[in-house]
Amino acid sequence: MASESTTEDHSAVKKPNGFPPLLSKKFGITDIKQDAVKWNKEWEAAIASLTAADVLKEISQKLDDSFFTPQHMELFHKSLRSLQTNVAEILSNLLNNGHFDTIWLLLNAAEQRKHILEGLKRASEDPSTIWGPDCRALCPEVTVSNFLSQSGKGFIDFLTRVAEIFGSPITPAFLPNSWWEQASNLPNPWWGQASDVSPQRQISQSTKLVFEVATITRNQFIGEWQFVLSSAFSIVSDITNRGEGMKEVLHFMENTKGHVARCLAEVKTTFRDKPIIRCENCTKTPDDIGQNVRFMVCSVCKTKLKFEVHYCSQSCQKEHWSVHKKACGKKKVTRGLSGTKGDFLWAFSDSDPVANLMRNLPKKEGRLTLRDIGVNPCNGKRSPAAERQAKMLEADKDVDYFLFTASGEPVRFVIDDLGAKMIFRINRGMIMTQPTDTTGVNAIGEYMLKLMSNYPGLSRDIIIKQLCEEYGEDIAEKIVELEQMAYSSDLLTVRCSVA
Ligand SMILES: [Zn+2]
Numbered sequence: 001m002a003s004e005s006t007t008e009d010h011s012a013v014k015k016p017n018g019f020p021p022l023l024s025k026k027f028g029i030t031d032i033k034q035d036a037v038k039w040n041k042e043w044e045a046a047i048a049s050l051t052a053a054d055v056l057k058e059i060s061q062k063l064d065d066s067f068f069t070p071q072h073m074e075l076f077h078k079s080l081r082s083l084q085t086n087v088a089e090i091l092s093n094l095l096n097n098g099h100f101d102t103i104w105l106l107l108n109a110a111e112q113r114k115h116i117l118e119g120l121k122r123a124s125e126d127p128s129t130i131w132g133p134d135c136r137a138l139c140p141e142v143t144v145s146n147f148l149s150q151s152g153k154g155f156i157d158f159l160t161r162v163a164e165i166f167g168s169p170i171t172p173a174f175l176p177n178s179w180w181e182q183a184s185n186l187p188n189p190w191w192g193q194a195s196d197v198s199p200q201r202q203i204s205q206s207t208k209l210v211f212e213v214a215t216i217t218r219n220q221f222i223g224e225w226q227f228v229l230s231s232a233f234s235i236v237s238d239i240t241n242r243g244e245g246m247k248e249v250l251h252f253m254e255n256t257k258g259h260v261a262r263c264l265a266e267v268k269t270t271f272r273d274k275p276i277i278r279c280e281n282c283t284k285t286p287d288d289i290g291q292n293v294r295f296m297v298c299s300v301c302k303t304k305l306k307f308e309v310h311y312c313s314q315s316c317q318k319e320h321w322s323v324h325k326k327a328c329g330k331k332k333v334t335r336g337l338s339g340t341k342g343d344f345l346w347a348f349s350d351s352d353p354v355a356n357l358m359r360n361l362p363k364k365e366g367r368l369t370l371r372d373i374g375v376n377p378c379n380g381k382r383s384p385a386a387e388r389q390a391k392m393l394e395a396d397k398d399v400d401y402f403l404f405t406a407s408g409e410p411v412r413f414v415i416d417d418l419g420a421k422m423i424f425r426i427n428r429g430m431i432m433t434q435p436t437d438t439t440g441v442n443a444i445g446e447y448m449l450k451l452m453s454n455y456p457g458l459s460r461d462i463i464i465k466q467l468c469e470e471y472g473e474d475i476a477e478k479i480v481e482l483e484q485m486a487y488s489s490d491l492l493t494v495r496c497s498v499a
């Protein structure tokens, strides 16, 4: 319960004590210690059902503007400002140096969820926020689903925005949120019913100050050792301690040193979270049509095959019947339209060049294997060495690259990791098609040097010499440049600056 004596004690300004968690109680939210996933789900549902006005009403049930003195306000603003400067500095360090974002994007969704929940948990348990766990209701943008969107790009975008706003010289620098701002000027809902309040206490009809304090609290909850930094540190500590869920990604990062990993992380952010729906006849999506149109499914296929064939309208279903009737209820057949469940590359966006390259490759029984990302026909003239490489790769499709020992003995370089294999082969395809564009050579060169320099019969110099023969003398310099973007030292910098 809030202590009222603090309002009269002007000489020693201290933060008011915490208020009771009325919202957590109202929604009967599970204790986080019992079940963090359930706790989170219940909060997300509760927040989605509330308006900012509802939240403000609930949390200001026992107070009004007269509760906060000017000294309180000054103290709140000062402490927010100092934490913001701090947070902005740490976040930009984290985002600009090292491979924090790449590592994060490469983590699987379960690992990402774990870190976000850890951040939320610490923020909700922080004793210095005056509304305790209820503070979460002030931050509708802080949801697991928001942050996990686009393979986790949602979280990186959010951190970038926080760093930008908290680092701006404007005071106060509040994170904008249109949902929350709707509560900026409400009459005090409690005031009207407060006839039993002792006469010496001034009652304010406004909630301007309460809103301001809640806005400061909102920004505190998001910043500091609370949500943003707690989740970021959960990730950083997993990196430095090589946590179980981090091992695979770190192994990948170390073996690719950066360029291939960065490519993969970038590709991943454009992935769809789930397949989209398209009309089997006109190929339009619900978004294309708009106006909340409800798509229909073929009921025969749905009942008999548990298989969904979608149509935007009855007329489209009719128009398509002559084609669909051959399979209807008998066989699971769709056109496999781009982005839909029937498209095995549905996760890739329609405009993704990588996916389109793969969509256009020859497929066996409708499926493409990475083996099929072969050597493309050349648009220019390959060097004799590159021509020999291309011929050998065409003849042995399991091999990702042929390296040659000093005595000319071929070494079959084969990558196991599927993501790395895909990026490697795409880069390989680029240089085989456009021998003058050396971007791809840098990436595959960097990757092979890291993995193969110590292979019996090979060395760094031997591999570089081969690549120069294949793609020109200036390649060596470019690869070294890429290699110098060191990896592990960056992570250490981050660790030292936050410790
Ligand atoms: Zn249609």
Ligand SMILES: [Zn+2]
Pocket: 298, 299, 300, 301, 302, 309, 324, 327, 328, 329
């Ligand atoms: Zn059907």
